[in-house]
Amino acid sequence: MAICSEYIKNEFPLIDDDLKHYVESILENGAEDFESSDEVFEAVGEVLQEVSNNKTEDDIKLICEKLLDMLKPNRSGTISNGEAKVLNAPVHLGSIVANLDSNIEDIKSIWVASRDESLKVDSKKLEKAEAKLQQKQEKRSNEVSKPASNTPKLEIASASQVTSKKDSKLEAKGTNRTQDIRIENFDVAYGDRVLLQGADLLLAFGRRYGLVGRNGLGKTTLLRMISGGHLRIPSHISILHVEQEVIGDDTAALDSVLQCDEVRERLLAREKEISFLLNAGSTDPELSNELSEVYAQLQNIEADKAPAKASIILNGLGFSSEMQARPTKTFSGGWRMRLALARALFSRPDLLLLDEPTNMLDIKAIIWLENYLQNWPTTLLVVSHDRNFLDTVPTDILHLHTQRIETYRGNYEQFEKTKTEKHKNQQREYEAQQQHRAHVQEFIDRFRYNANRAASVQSKIKMLEKLPELKPIEKEVDVVLRFPETEPLSPPILQLDEVLFRYNQGKIIFSNVNLSATLESRICIVGDNGAGKTTLLKIIMGILTPTSGTRHVHRNLKFGYFSQHHVDQLDMNVNSVELLQGSYPGKSIEEYRRQLGSFGVSGDMALQTVGSLSGGQKSRVAFARMCMGKPNFLVLDEPTNHLDIETIEALGKGINKYTGGVILVSHDERLIRLVCKELWVCGGGLVHSIEGGFDEYRRIVERELEAAASK
Incomplete structure (x- = not known):
């Protein structure tokens, strides 16, 4: 083709690039089908004639003949143009054109020059x-x-993949020592839904990947397929998936973390056995030699520094010295999840899988975790919907959409x-x-x-x-959350005066609380876990009564309360429409579906069983049920847990458009910045409003962390 291009340029120096490319594309695409120079002339002759100033039709035909020779250098000869044919009667072209479909043969008969019909x-x-x-x-x-x-219906998640013969041979021989993880051409399905199809995933050793995508697309399922061995990776690579909370027993929290280092535990156990035998009077010289080897190995792995390392991790995640000595069975589920995270960070597997690690943490612990993971030495794959976390921790973003995964370098903003x-x-x-x-x-x-x-x-x-x-x-459908319209109320709306609270004559949770809110309020309550944030919410709603002090609310104030526990307590065996029917009977199906649609639960999703929905989709159903009662004051306790980034953005926009009051407890920095005009800080037995908003609170927390690290 290059020869043809050069020849055309030489013969037609005035031809512009567009026409030249057009002629070349016709010649290249039709090369196999051209049987004679006449066919080449018919395809490109007219164009060449137009760009030529001094060439006759015969010259153009000769050029077409040479072009054909270049395209088909081995052709067996040229085709005759046929003999001239003389018309035996006048031909009226107008009537032929009018009957074009039925007079094809008549048109053919008028050509003065004809070719072999088999070549046309x-x-x-x-x-x-x-x-x-x-x-x-x-x-x-x-x-x-x-x-x-x-699609065949499956009861559980399943996965399949194609592995190369080279990798299979290396794995069989035990010579595969790569630290990178490559999972190629794999499928993942859950029930009758195909989540990933023909996808590829490459995790380079030492890089930190953030896995993002809309709710329900299969992010959590993918982590489970990897950790469960359903997707094959090199067998020498250790994996740890932080998913289940630590089982409570009499083991102290610090010891529970230390037990993750199996090598250290085994060496310490052997050291105790040998020491016991020697103290019992054994004179076996082999025991003394083995004890020396055990001491050397313990020194090599810096076993004496392990308790300090474990304590630093636990302290960063909110465990005080007293809490580190407590048995694991004394902790709630949320704290046991923190303990599971601490064990994972201490053990440092080759591949660490984290699913929404910030859900269980307060803002101080999140800031500590962000700083800690920036120096993570092995490979990290984390599912998170916390925008600030994704801007701080990952070196790469994996975007799951339309049944495949795309990799992007940089953090979420990039x-x-x-x-x-x-x-x-x-x-x-x-x-x-x-x-x-x-x-x-x-x-x-x-x-x-x-x-x-x-x-x-x-x-x-x-x-x-x-x-x-x-x-x-394919544009992803925008998520919209529409909260109900409310009627204005004359102040005062909500007020706490000199409130003190304690549980059953126990420790005082907080005292001297003097706060107020209106229907224009956008208040966020922050503070360490256990500081009393949820307790304060329950006092505001009247679920708990102050030990002393007074609570004043407008007689027409109607609360809508959302907490993650409400999501977990939804009836998983009914669909979303039936769920709303059970809570608010007597309305039409269209009204229930309209309410669900206001929170992005529409179409077939509204008819799926609640148990088959993702965590974020369940949260939207819980929002829809909460708002079915037309509340004029929203109290939201950790509403972003399991919501994807787009839904968190929609939640922020929905709250800003809402005409009622809002008080929320959240650790999501993005939502707080989107919504809140006032910050209440719980801590030290007090609740107070701070000037400077979230920026000031973050500076306070960072100073506390720096002070703790310098001790």
């Missing part, structure tokens, strides 16, 4: 080619849009910029190809029955067939 591409051949193209396109579209009902620009470019490329297809199709439709253009038409049909099939960018 007539209308039937064109129609056949077009039908074949149409059939291929329909087949392709059918494969893409097979109904979900054809990922958003890169993804937006990439989608713009892909959309521009798609639109340009659509315009090109339409232009080519217009040419085909215009000249499909023109015998002079037959070869050109056929080459364009083949060119269309060979074009890669680009698809428009």
Whole structure:
């Protein structure tokens, strides 16, 4: 083709690049089908004639002959142009054109020069080619849009993958020592839904990956498939998935963490056995030698420093010295999850899998964890919807969408910029190809029955067939959360005066609390875990009564209370519509569905059993049920747990549009900055409002962490 291009440039120096590329594409796509120089002339002769100033038609035909020789250097000879034919009667072209479909043969008979008819591409051949193209396109579209009902229903999550023979041989020989993890061409399904199809995942050793994507797409399932061995990775790579809370027993919290170091535990146990035997009077010289080896190994792994390392991790996650000495059975589920995280951080597996690690932490612990993970030495794969965490910890972002995974370098902020620009470019490329297809199709439709253009038409049909099939960018549906309209109330709305509270004459949780709120309030309550944030919410709503002091509320004030416990207590065996029917009977199905739709639970999702929904989808159902009662004051306790980033953004926008009052407890920095106008801090037995908002609170926390680290 390069020779043809050079020849065209030499023969037609005035030809512009667009026309030259057009001629080259016709020649390249039709090379296999051209049987004579006449066919080449019919395809490109007219264009070449237009860009030539001094060449006759015979010159152009000669050039076409040479182009054909270049395209087919081994052809067996040229085709005769046929003999001239003399018309035996006048021909009225107007009447022939009017009856074009039925007079194809009459038109053929008027050409003065004719070729072998077997070499021509007539209308039937064109129609056949077009039908074949149409059939291929329909087949392709059918494969893409097979109904979900054809997918076999599975009761549990399942995965399959293709592994290379090279990796299988290395694994069988035990010589695979790579620390990188490559999972290629794998599928993951859950129930009758295909979550990932033909996906690839590469985790380079020492990098920190943030896995993001909408609720319900399979992020948690993917982590379970990896940790459960359903997706194969090199057997020498150790994996730890922080998913289950630590089982409570009499083991102290610090010892529970230390037990994760199995090598250290084994050496210490052996050291005790040998010491006992020697103290009992054994004179076996081998025991003394083995004891020396054990001491040397303990020194090599710095076993004496392990308790201090474990204590630093526990302290960072909120365990005081007193708490570190307590048995694990004395801790609540949330604290046992923190303990599981501490064990994982201490043991340092080759691949650490974390699923929403910030859900169980207060803001101080989150800031500590962000700082700690920035120096993580092995590979980290974390699912998180905390924007600030994703901007601070990951070196790479894995975006799960449309049943595949795309990798982006950088943190979440960089990922958003890169993804937006990439989608713009892909959309521009798609639109340009659509315009090109339409232009080519217009040419085909215009000249499909023109015998002079037959070869050109056929080459364009083949060119269309060979074009890669680009698809428009699939825009993810925006999540919208619509809270109900409320009627205004005259102040005072809510007020706490000199409130003190303790449980059953126990330790005072807080005292001297003087706070107030209105329907315009956007208040966030922050503080360490155990400081009394949830207790304060319950006093505000009247669930708990102050030990002393008074609580004043407007007689028409109606609270809507949301907590993660409410999500866990939803009836998992009914669908979302039935759930709302059970809580608010007597309304029409359309009203229940409209309410669910206000929180993004629409279509088939509203008819799925609640148990089959993702954590974020369950949260939206809980929001819909809470708002069915038309509250005019929202009290939200950790509302972002299990919500994806887009839904957290929608929650913030929904709260800002809400006409009632809002008090929330949250550790999500992004939501706090989006919503809150006032910050109440719980700590030291007090509750007080601070000036400077969240920025000031973060500075206070960072100073406390620095002070603790310097001790």
